[in-house]
Amino acid sequence: MNRKPVLKQAFVSSLPVLMGYTTMGFAAGVLLATNSGVEHPALWAFLTSATSISGALQFMLVDWIQKAQPMLEVALLTVCLNIRYSMYGLSLVERFRGLPIAKKLYLIWSLTDETYALEVENKVPPGGDSILYCLTLAALNHCYWIIGVVSGALAGTALPFPNKGIDFAMTALFLVILTDQCRECRNRVYAAVGLLASVVCALVFGAGRMLIPSIILMLSALIVFRKPLEKLESWRPGGRS
Amino acid sequence: MSGTSTEYLLLLTAVTAVVTFLLRALPFLFFGTGRRPPALVLSIGKVLSPAAIAMLVVYCFACYVRDRAPADHLFGLAEIAAAVVVVALQLWKRNPLLSILAGTAVYMTLVQTVIP
Incomplete structure (x- = not known):
């Protein structure tokens, strides 16, 4: 079977990700170099971006390094940030069944939002090997992300610039994700739950200690009020559902 | 450590x-x-994400309130203005990169010049 059209199509499909990952990664890399205070930003940029391949996490890391956040909290927050990944595999379990373990592990390891979307879309040329397509996509996207973060870290180290306020990039990233999630009506209900729980915890515990109590309060509310919240999903202010 | x-x-x-x-x-x-996974697991997996992101937004702003005494910084005008830019641009253009870069640029400009 001819591999070339598959490789070519994988590259073409990955081009929008090239744009997105290199620029977003660059921003995260600059932030790591200018705000975390680590000694070899490019090295840590490489190690962290190569192993977790996660956008929001890459920004959060800087905050954790500054505060020397305890590991239990790091683990819990990572779950919160990346819980969505645990849903992605559900639609790929069938396709990845019976693969050699190394290929399967890599495909799972590299499953980001964008890679998942492209793998599900699966624009493999007729008669082409779908697994080869997925592996190529995954490896390309993985490289783009590492290149973005590392070059950002190098730029941030080499060119000192007035960086006061650059930490707003993380706030902006969360605002963007929240805005997109709230386009879907059902998500607004759950965003409101998170908002309420965390405002209460911020007032009670203060900014430095609010995260763990917020997660506990939020999860309890989501489990205990699961049924009523589901009813609220289709509710619209002043209108019929 | x-x-x-x-x-x-x-x-x-x-x-x-x-x-x-x-x-x-x-x-x-x-x-x-x-x-298939149990219904509770599926449902928590779907709904935890928006709740957690909302929490992280609140966390970011709680840190600003703590680190930049509101009364000394025009009651968070820089933070609010930059956040409005991010959300408005994202609603309008749907381009995450543009929204993040523009919002961060507005914030950096404000805190480096007008509202230190």
Whole structure:
């Protein structure tokens, strides 16, 4: 079977990700170099971006390094940030069944939002090997992300610039994700739950200690009020559902 | 342990990588044989994400309130203005990169010049 059209199509499909990952990664890399205070930003940029391949996490890391956040909290927050990944595999379990373990592990390891979307879309040329397509996509996207973060870290180290306020990039990233999630009506209900729980915890515990109590309060509310919240999903202010 | 020490950074890299990998592997570990996950798990998996992101937005702003006494900084005008720019641009253009870069640029300009 001819591999070339598959490789070519994988590259073409990955081009929008090239744009997105290199620029977003660059921003995260600059932030790591200018705000975390680590000694070899490019090295840590490489190690962290190569192993977790996660956008929001890459920004959060800087905050954790500054505060020397305890590991239990790091683990819990990572779950919160990346819980969505645990849903992605559900639609790929069938396709990845019976693969050699190394290929399967890599495909799972590299499953980001964008890679998942492209793998599900699966624009493999007729008669082409779908697994080869997925592996190529995954490896390309993985490289783009590492290149973005590392070059950002190098730029941030080499060119000192007035960086006061650059930490707003993380706030902006969360605002963007929240805005997109709230386009879907059902998500607004759950965003409101998170908002309420965390405002209460911020007032009670203060900014430095609010995260763990917020997660506990939020999860309890989501489990205990699961049924009523589901009813609220289709509710619209002043209108019929 | 200081946040910038090699031990802390290695631990941080390992913990985030392993937890993220396990989350990605979850469906392959438990539901690889065609079984569907329990309803509660599916539903929490879907609804936790918006709640957690909302929490992180609140966290970011709680840190600003703590670190930049509101009364001394025009009651968070820089933060509010930059946040409005981000949300408005994202609603309008749907381009995450543009929204983040523009919002951050507005914020940096404001805190470096007008509202230190």
